[in-house]
Amino acid sequence: xxxxxxxxxxxxxxxxxxxxxxxxxxxxxxxxxxxxxxxxxxxxxxxxxxxxxxxxxxxxxxxxxxxxxxxxxxxxxxxxxxxxxxxxxxxxxxxxxxxxxxxxxxxxxxxxxxxxxxxxxxxxxxxxxxxxxxxxxxxxxxxxxxxxxxxxxxxxxxxxxxxxx
Amino acid sequence: xxxxxxxxxxxxxxxxxxxxxxxxxxxxxxxxxxxxxxxxxxxxxxxxxxxxxxxxxxxxxxxxxxxxxxxxxxxxxxxxxxxxxxxxxxxxxxxxxxxxxxxxxxxxxxxxxxxxxxxxxxxxxxxxxxxxxxxxxxxxxxxxxxxxxxxxxxxxxxxxxxxxxxxxxxxxxxxxxxxxxxxxxxxxxxxxxxxxxxxxxxxxxxxxxxxxxxxxxxxxxxxxxxxxxxxxxxxxxxxxxxxxxxxxxxxxxxxxxxxxxxxx
Amino acid sequence: xxxxxxxxxxxxxxxxxxxxxxxxxxxxxxxxxxxxxxxxxxxxxxxxxxxxxxxxxxxxxxxxxxxxxxxxxxxxxxxxxxxxxxxxxxxxxxxxxxxxxxxxxxxxxxxxxxxxxxxxxxxxxxxxxxxxxxxxxxxxxxxxxxxxxxxxxxxxxxxxxxxxxxxxxxxxxxxxxxxxxxxxxxxxxxxxxxxxxxxxxxxxxxxxxxxxxxxxxxxxxxxxxxxxxxxxxxxxxxxxxxxxxxxxxxxxxxxxxxxxxxxxxxxxx
Numbered sequence: 001x002x003x004x005x006x007x008x009x010x011x012x013x014x015x016x017x018x019x020x021x022x023x024x025x026x027x028x029x030x031x032x033x034x035x036x037x038x039x040x041x042x043x044x045x046x047x048x049x050x051x052x053x054x055x056x057x058x059x060x061x062x063x064x065x066x067x068x069x070x071x072x073x074x075x076x077x078x079x080x081x082x083x084x085x086x087x088x089x090x091x092x093x094x095x096x097x098x099x100x101x102x103x104x105x106x107x108x109x110x111x112x113x114x115x116x117x118x119x120x121x122x123x124x125x126x127x128x129x130x131x132x133x134x135x136x137x138x139x140x141x142x143x144x145x146x147x148x149x150x151x152x153x154x155x156x157x158x159x160x161x162x163x164x165x
Numbered sequence: 166x167x168x169x170x171x172x173x174x175x176x177x178x179x180x181x182x183x184x185x186x187x188x189x190x191x192x193x194x195x196x197x198x199x200x201x202x203x204x205x206x207x208x209x210x211x212x213x214x215x216x217x218x219x220x221x222x223x224x225x226x227x228x229x230x231x232x233x234x235x236x237x238x239x240x241x242x243x244x245x246x247x248x249x250x251x252x253x254x255x256x257x258x259x260x261x262x263x264x265x266x267x268x269x270x271x272x273x274x275x276x277x278x279x280x281x282x283x284x285x286x287x288x289x290x291x292x293x294x295x296x297x298x299x300x301x302x303x304x305x306x307x308x309x310x311x312x313x314x315x316x317x318x319x320x321x322x323x324x325x326x327x328x329x330x331x332x333x334x335x336x337x338x339x340x341x342x343x344x345x346x347x348x349x350x351x352x353x354x355x356x357x358x359x360x361x362x363x364x365x366x367x368x369x370x371x372x373x374x375x376x377x378x379x380x381x382x383x384x385x386x387x388x389x390x391x392x393x394x395x396x397x398x399x400x401x402x403x404x405x406x407x408x409x410x411x412x413x414x415x416x417x418x419x420x421x422x423x424x425x426x427x428x429x
Numbered sequence: 430x431x432x433x434x435x436x437x438x439x440x441x442x443x444x445x446x447x448x449x450x451x452x453x454x455x456x457x458x459x460x461x462x463x464x465x466x467x468x469x470x471x472x473x474x475x476x477x478x479x480x481x482x483x484x485x486x487x488x489x490x491x492x493x494x495x496x497x498x499x500x501x502x503x504x505x506x507x508x509x510x511x512x513x514x515x516x517x518x519x520x521x522x523x524x525x526x527x528x529x530x531x532x533x534x535x536x537x538x539x540x541x542x543x544x545x546x547x548x549x550x551x552x553x554x555x556x557x558x559x560x561x562x563x564x565x566x567x568x569x570x571x572x573x574x575x576x577x578x579x580x581x582x583x584x585x586x587x588x589x590x591x592x593x594x595x596x597x598x599x600x601x602x603x604x605x606x607x608x609x610x611x612x613x614x615x616x617x618x619x620x621x622x623x624x625x626x627x628x629x630x631x632x633x634x635x636x637x638x639x640x641x642x643x644x645x646x647x648x649x650x651x652x653x654x655x656x657x658x659x660x661x662x663x664x665x666x667x668x669x670x671x672x673x674x675x676x677x678x679x680x681x682x683x684x685x686x687x688x689x690x691x692x693x694x695x696x697x698x
Contacts, residue, residue, distance in 0.1 A: 010213050013221045017325025020332035021371070027354065028260045028335055029363040055362075295522040302482055303536050304511040310539075 039066060039085035040124035044098040044111075049080045050134025052100055052109045058084050060113040065090045068111060084111060086122075093118040099132035109134060191387050197308050198316050198383065204309040205317050211310070215318025219280040219382075223326055226279055227272055231330035234271060235337025238262055242338070243346050255348050256357035259338030264361060264370045268331030270418050273377035275330075276323055277410040281385035284315055285406040288389025289399035297390075312390065316382045323378025324371050331370065369425050376417060381410045434493075435460045435592055435624045436481060441490035443476060450476050452648040454490070458592075463618050463625040465635045467670070468645035469679060474628040477645070478594045481626070482516060483507045494592065512540060515585030515593040519600060521577040523569035529556070529580050530565040536587045555583040559613060575606025582613060592624050593617070599631040607631070611638045632671055636660065644670065646679070 049071065058066035066086035074081045086092070095116030102109050122128070205212050242258040288311065291297050297307045335357075342348040361367065385406045392402035436458035443451040450473040458464045466474050479485045480492055483499045492499040497510060523532050533552045537543055543551070556562040559579040569577055578598060585593055598610050615638040618625045629635045636642070636656040644652040644659075644667060652659070652667045659667060669677030685691065 006217050007213065009221045010216050013216065013224060013322075014325060016224070017220075017328050020325070020328040021367075023332050024264060024328060024335075024367050025363055028264065028332075028357055029361045029367050290525075294520065294525070295518040296524055298484065299516065299518055299522040299524075301484065302511055302514065302516040303539070304508040305536075305539050306508070 038088040039069075040088055041069060041083050041085055042122050042124070042126045042128055043081055043083050044128040044131050045074065045077065045079045045081055046098075046100060046131050046133045047079055048133040048136060049082060049100055050102075050109055050136050052082065052111070052134065056108065056110050058086065058111045058113060060090070060092070060115065065113065082111070084128075091121045094120040094122055094126070095130065096122060096128060097130045097132065098128045100134035102135070187391075190391070191383075194387050194390065195383050198313050198386070201306060201309040202313045202317065204306075205314045211314035212317045212321070215315045216322050217318075218283065219276075219315070219319045220322030220326060222283075223276055223279045223322070224329065226275055227326045227330050228333050230271065230275055231268075231333035232337040234267055234330075235259060235263065235334030235339075236341045238267075238334070239338035239341030239346070243342055243348070252342075252346075252348055253352045254356055254360075255338070255342045256353040257360040259342070260335055260357045260361050261366065263331045263334040263338075264366050266418070266422075268334065269327045269370050269374040269377060270414060272327040272330040273323065273374060273381060273414045274411055276319075276326060276378070277381045277385070277407055277414065280319060280322070281381045281406050281410055282403050284319070284382065284385040285389040285392070285403045286399060288312070288315070288386055289392040289394075289402050292390065292392060293394040293396075293399060312386050315386055316379075319382030319385070320375065320378045323381070324374040327374035327377075328371065365425075373418065373421050376421060377414055380413050380417060384410045384413065433459050435495055436464075436626065437491075437493040438477075438481070439491050439493075441477075441480065441487050441492060443473075443480060443485065443487045450648055451480075451487075451645075454645070454648075454650055456643055456650065458624055458626055459641075460591075460624050461618065461622060462640040463614060463627060463638060465627045465629060465639040465642045466645055467628075467630060467632065467635070467642060468651075469630060469670070472645050473648055474630075474645055475596055478516070478596055478626070478628055481594060482511065482514060512536075512588060513591050515588075515590040517578070517581050517585050517593065517595045517598055519597045520574070521569070521581035523572075523577055523581055523584070525569050527569075528565070529561070529567050529569065529572070532569065532580060533565075533584045533587055535584065540588065551587075555587055556580070558586075558617070559583045560609075573606075575602050575609065578602070578606070578610055579613065582610075582617070586617060586621065586623075589621065590623060592626070595625065595627045595629070597629055598627060599629055599634050607634050611635070614638055 052068065052071065054068055054071055056068045057064045058068065066084050068082060069085040070083045072081050072083075073079075082098075084098070092113060093116045095118040097114040097116065099112045099114065100109055101112040116130075238259045239255065242255050243252055246252045246255055246258065288297075291311065297311065300307045300310060339353065343350050343353050388402040388406045388409070389399075392398045434457045436456070438454055438456040441451055441454040441456075442449070454477065456464075456466075456477075466477060468474050476485065480487055481494060481499065483492075483502060487500050490500075494510060495513065497506075499507070499510065502510060523529075524535065527535065530552055533555050534548050537548045537551060553562055553565065556565055559582055561576060561579055561583070564572065564576065564580070569580070572580065595614065598614065599607050602610065611634050614625055614627065617623065627635060627639060636659065639656060641655055642653060642659050643650055646666060652662060652664050654662065660671070662668065662671075666678045668674070669679060675681050
């Protein structure tokens with residue numbers, strides 16, 4: 001085989017391979033959409049984070065604005081400390097509420113940010129004051145059953161505890 | 166009585182000792198490849214020839230297989246997901262299975278069958294026809310001139326082939342899912358992009374195929390180099406290349422996947 | 430040690446594992462001569478060549494080429510020495526993925542920085558010497574056995590070595606090619622001033638061209654001498670070998686148990 005033809009074919013092959021990689025990266029993967037190279041960190045404390053994981057999305061109004069960068073346990077307050085890496089392009093008021101939400105009934109858990117009305121903006125290293133813990137399905141169900149049981153006992157003994165109207 | 170026991174242990178012991186000896190030689194061989202790679206890097210034209218032999222000539226089978234594997238994934242995935250009413254996630258299913266597992270593994274198995282056997286036969290025949298001896302008598306080191314360039318050609322070609330396989334497979338899934346079965350175009354891609362992570366899924370897949378490329382090339386070249394210089398010897402060595410490298414790919418795939426899950 | 434001898438072998442012994450191949454070989458190859466090493470198949474002739482080329486190391490004894498102890502050289506020194514050696518393998522061992530031209534040019538490109546134009550001329554000169562300038566663009570697979578052997582010879586002398594070793598150069602050739610190769614070996618030796626060692630079992634062809642003959646059998650030198658001495662020899666082994674007799678010191682039958690016993694005749698009595 002002639003040297004030039006050989007180089008041509010190998011060149012074509014390598015180019016095809018690289019194009020495939022780039023396509024995988026941008027078209028299939030999320031490197032283009034979620035390029036979080038410039039982020040700032042804020043922390044939030046939750047009573048219970050449920051099944052939240054590192055790298056879970058942080059969404060505000062449904063738009064991904066950042067990712068969970070670390071999760072740790074604070075043994076002073078006995079709460080979970082979650083560090084959020086937020087995209088530098090977006091700023092949020094100081095009194096923003098962070099909540100751990102679930103996509104669908106059984107889907108992945110993510111952090112939802114609900115913007116408040118303050119004029120001051122969250123800066124790097126700030127702590128989000130108002131948080132809402134994950135809804136843990138087990139406790140929800142036990143709460144529901146407990147209420148049912150409580151209602152049932154209330155009906156059988158109407159005099160002792162009048163139910164709410 | 167002692168004689169029978171002795172024979173029993175001898176019967177077990179010989180294959181074990183032979184196997185360990187071969188393993189030792191194989192490891193030394195692998196070390197030698199790395200040690201004598203200087204020439205290949207200085208004269209990259211030698212490696213380019215081998216990228217052609219290992220990569221370009223494997224491209225057709227990789228593209229065709231990738232397309233069909235992707236199309237089958239599209240069909241099967243659609244049927245299964247449809248029962249749960251989540252056919253929208255078809256893109257995720259197709260892309261994740263390809264990028265994480267099927268791309269690197271199936272491409273590696275095909276590579277072992279197409280390029281690995283070619284390497285073993287070629288080196289085995291060069292040995293049989295005394296071309297390797299002729300090289301060393303001409304004061305040219307066969308490890309540096311023949312083995313190392315083929316090794317690097319395989320190592321470079323494998324990840325590219327796996328990437329092509331995955332990309333073509335995703336396209337095949339798209340053809341079946343979107344064009345044929347009517348999954349929404351936008352949902353297909355956006356769900357996929359939301360679920361596939363570049364570092365965790367794609368780069369790990371590339372890393373896997375890089376390891377597979379090393380292992381297949383080393384096994385194929387070793388079998389060729391170690392083959393008895395007869396027609397039967399070379400044909401046996403070729404068979405061993407396919408068997409050994411297929412087993413190695415599947416076992417390593419498990420180990421690497423486990424590492425990646427624990428590591429991340 | 431005399432400087433007139435390019436190759437000197439003293440008390441050389443070699444074994445593959447437990448199987449002895451050569452046992453106490455003494456052999457010299459004077460400069461500018463053609464030496465033949467003869468013997469039956471499997472007598473260790475080719476092993477002897479590999480020991481001279483340093484591809485194998487002896488268990489005992491010494492091998493000197495151009496004054497250097499081949500058996501004590503390290504890889505780098507060995508490769509330096511091999512640049513001064515050429516070897517013609519049994520079936521040529523041409524590189525099947527290179528053209529005839531590239532095969533002959535191979536060593537020049539690997540070991541020298543000669544400009545491509547000069548290499549071109551040199552290759553054509555070497556091919557002209559073996560009469561095959563016309564096939565320079567062919568691939569080795571297109572050549573006949575004799576032509577491949579001649580191209581391999583051109584390749585072996587590409588860097589003007591001082592020693593060429595021929596491993597069974599006459600095997601499987603028609604009578605014409607046989608004569609051509611034989612004459613080429615003689616002519617190359619005389620015109621290029623090199624030394625040749627020919628390993629062969631082709632007695633008639635080699636006795637025409639060689640200066641001195643060694644007979645190897647069962648790992649030892651059984652007989653040696655000039656072609657005239659060999660032809661006149663009455664030693665039983667040499668006689669059997671030259672005349673191709675079926676039975677003699679080399680028995681027709683491989684050692685076996687008693688024939689009658691093997692057929693079960695002994696047991697029936």
